[in-house]
Amino acid sequence: MSTRRIAVISAGLSNPSSTRMLADRLLAATARELAERDIEITADVFELRDYAHDITNNLLTGFAPSALETMINTVVSADALIVVTPIFSTSYSGLFKSFIDVLDPDALRGKPVLIGANAGTARHSLAIDYAIRPLFAYLHADAVSTGVFAASADWGGSGDQVATLSSRVDKGARELAEAIARRSPVVDADPFDPANYLGEGRSFGHLLGGLAGE
Amino acid sequence: MSENTTWPGMQFGIFTVSDITQDPVSGHTPSEAERIRNTITIAKHAEEVGLDVFALGEHHNPPFWSSSPTTTLAAIAAQTERLLVSTATTLITTNDPVKIAEDFAMLQHVSNGRTDIMLGRGNTGPVYPWFGKDIRQGLPIALENYALLHKLWREDVVDWEGKFRTPLQGFTATPRPLDGVPPFVWHGSIRTPEVAEQAAYYGDGFFANNIFWPAEHYQRLIALYRQRYAHYGHGTPEQAIVGLGGQVFMRANSQDAVNEFRPYFDNAPVYGHGPSMEDFTQMTPLTVGSSQQVIDRYAGMRDLFGDYQRQLFLMDHAGLPLKIVLEQLDILGGEVVPVLRKELAKNRPADVPDAPTHENLVRKTYGDAEPRQATPRANRGDNLTSGSPYQDTPQPVGSAFGAAATRSA
Numbered sequence: 001m002s003t004r005r006i007a008v009i010s011a012g013l014s015n016p017s018s019t020r021m022l023a024d025r026l027l028a029a030t031a032r033e034l035a036e037r038d039i040e041i042t043a044d045v046f047e048l049r050d051y052a053h054d055i056t057n058n059l060l061t062g063f064a065p066s067a068l069e070t071m072i073n074t075v076v077s078a079d080a081l082i083v084v085t086p087i088f089s090t091s092y093s094g095l096f097k098s099f100i101d102v103l104d105p106d107a108l109r110g111k112p113v114l115i116g117a118n119a120g121t122a123r124h125s126l127a128i129d130y131a132i133r134p135l136f137a138y139l140h141a142d143a144v145s146t147g148v149f150a151a152s153a154d155w156g157g158s159g160d161q162v163a164t165l166s167s168r169v170d171k172g173a174r175e176l177a178e179a180i181a182r183r184s185p186v187v188d189a190d191p192f193d194p195a196n197y198l199g200e201g202r203s204f205g206h207l208l209g210g211l212a213g214e
Numbered sequence: 215m216s217e218n219t220t221w222p223g224m225q226f227g228i229f230t231v232s233d234i235t236q237d238p239v240s241g242h243t244p245s246e247a248e249r250i251r252n253t254i255t256i257a258k259h260a261e262e263v264g265l266d267v268f269a270l271g272e273h274h275n276p277p278f279w280s281s282s283p284t285t286t287l288a289a290i291a292a293q294t295e296r297l298l299v300s301t302a303t304t305l306i307t308t309n310d311p312v313k314i315a316e317d318f319a320m321l322q323h324v325s326n327g328r329t330d331i332m333l334g335r336g337n338t339g340p341v342y343p344w345f346g347k348d349i350r351q352g353l354p355i356a357l358e359n360y361a362l363l364h365k366l367w368r369e370d371v372v373d374w375e376g377k378f379r380t381p382l383q384g385f386t387a388t389p390r391p392l393d394g395v396p397p398f399v400w401h402g403s404i405r406t407p408e409v410a411e412q413a414a415y416y417g418d419g420f421f422a423n424n425i426f427w428p429a430e431h432y433q434r435l436i437a438l439y440r441q442r443y444a445h446y447g448h449g450t451p452e453q454a455i456v457g458l459g460g461q462v463f464m465r466a467n468s469q470d471a472v473n474e475f476r477p478y479f480d481n482a483p484v485y486g487h488g489p490s491m492e493d494f495t496q497m498t499p500l501t502v503g504s505s506q507q508v509i510d511r512y513a514g515m516r517d518l519f520g521d522y523q524r525q526l527f528l529m530d531h532a533g534l535p536l537k538i539v540l541e542q543l544d545i546l547g548g549e550v551v552p553v554l555r556k557e558l559a560k561n562r563p564a565d566v567p568d569a570p571t572h573e574n575l576v577r578k579t580y581g582d583a584e585p586r587q588a589t590p591r592a593n594r595g596d597n598l599t600s601g602s603p604y605q606d607t608p609q610p611v612g613s614a615f616g617a618a619a620t621r622s623a
Contacts, residue, residue: 060488063427065497192438197407204415204446207357207408
């Protein structure tokens with residue numbers, strides 16, 4: 001049995017939050033799917049509300065206070081992400097986008113992502129595909145094709161009775177599990193290791209190209 | 215003052231970004247003329263209180279004034295005796311390396327060797343297009359430009375071709391560096407390992423701005439620079455040449471310092487309206503309090519970064535009025551730096567190099583011999599065809615017509 005690590009980002013603002021409820025369901029379903037594939041997971045779950053001040057300070061000063069920095073390092077070094085945001089005014093919440101904005105633009109390149117979103121009514125459900133998915137496409141993350149949207153009604157009997165929330169959660173989780181299982185575990189690359197910024201076995205002359213004759 | 219300057223191990227000084235910012239307490243915004251005049255007063259006062267270095271930033275947009283640092287630094291050098299003038303930073307991306315080579319060699323001559331330079335890539339996006347460059351090429355431009363600058367200061371005649379500048383054939387950067395010794399170069403960076411690598415490769419100094427980010431960032435960069443300095447054969451990691459920035463505000467009573475500095479902090483460019491001053495002083499080397507608190511904080515820097523050669527303080531930004539800046543320099547030069555010199559000299563290994571100066575670079579290059587005094591020959595265009603247009607370089611046979619052609623080589 002091998003092990004992977006999933007980072008979960010929940011951008012809900014209230015506590016308890018239905019955004020977090022959806023995130024927890026997506027995580028539990030993904031863990032189940034991976035267990036069937038003989039993969040065990042550990043998970044780091046973050047509520048962006050806890051980092052809201054640090055995220056704003058990072059936007060203003062250009063550096064992450066240490067709690068946020070630790071959190072960012074945990075997120076970008078995970079094997080996969082589950083991200084869930086409430087839909088505010090037709091799109092991801094401002095806090096969610098601000099968090100994305102303080103990440104290095106290359107930090108999520110190639111990383112499997114399962115997108116979740118929640119709102120008061122199902123009329124917002126396409127926000128995943130017109131707003132959130134393009135954001136992850138821009139970052140060159142590998143968002144799985146199913147995004148899971150939960151309207152308030154989905155938590156009770158008046159939600160979608162054909163494609164139920166739990167069936168959509170399972171579908172998204174299965175796709176994320178498959179994406180994780182296809183990949184080797186992430187190896188954390190130290191940006192301050194010369195082998196990483198120069199390339200293995202290369203020297204400063206290679207950065208200069210022909211100038212240094214290397 | 216003489217007691218201040220007896221230890222050559224480290225240099226202490228100030229650096230400025232040249233911002234023209236409204237004083238949030240008085241509401242006064244200085245004119246460009248007033249702020250430029252004040253900056254020269256501040257630099258002269260830095261020497262009066264026993265500091266060693268004044269370093270000036272470069273910007274090409276309001277509300278900054280320092281677009282032409284060597285002009286300002288030459289004026290300061292002319293009005294001081296001992297102060298070393300430097301930059302923080304000179305834009306290696308958007309300046310022509312040929313012009314940097316010429317300007318700073320000139321500054322060396324007029325300041326009698328009291329010149330060095332700190333190179334950086336700059337952080338104002340539009341400066342790149344204003345100077346015809348592409349910001350996405352920032353790092354490759356910086357690396358290529360410095361390779362050319364390095365060559366122009368060391369080779370009398372340069373043939374060169376690169377990607378980002380028109381080629382040079384038979385070009386001589388004049389004047390040649392003072393005594394044939396180029397200005398010492400610091401490479402400044404806040405996050406780029408390639409810049410630390412570059413500094414190490416050439417055996418140059420590395421300067422960590424140390425103002426905006428927590429110490430751990432700079433620790434990783436400096437550790438990398440030291441390790442690569444040794445890798446490229448310039449000495450041990452401990453012998454690499456490191457400079458650090460810092461930022462302080464002091465009063466006899468530390469609570470007075472906090473109260474007086476807070477409006478300047480809260481409204482400062484860059485970090486104003488962001489983290490609280492308390493959080494920022496905890497996260498970064500900004501120290502607001504008594505001179506003893508400043509001494510304790512900065513005497514601890516070598517525990518984080520190793521023994522180092524230069525400490526610069528940011529003292530004059532965020533709209534602080536001239537009077538307060540001069541008082542701060544009095545405290546810095548009178549109470550803080552003399553103690554820091556003593557503290558940082560203690561237990562410093564003998565093989566850690568002294569701070570770089572023109573004098574010790576000349577000694578390192580020539581020993582007891584006379585340094586080079588470049589004297590040109592009459593120019594017959596032979597800088598294009600022979601080794602050098604200077605008299606101390608033998609002319610290759612057949613390189614000239616007339617009498618010179620028959621002279622024995």
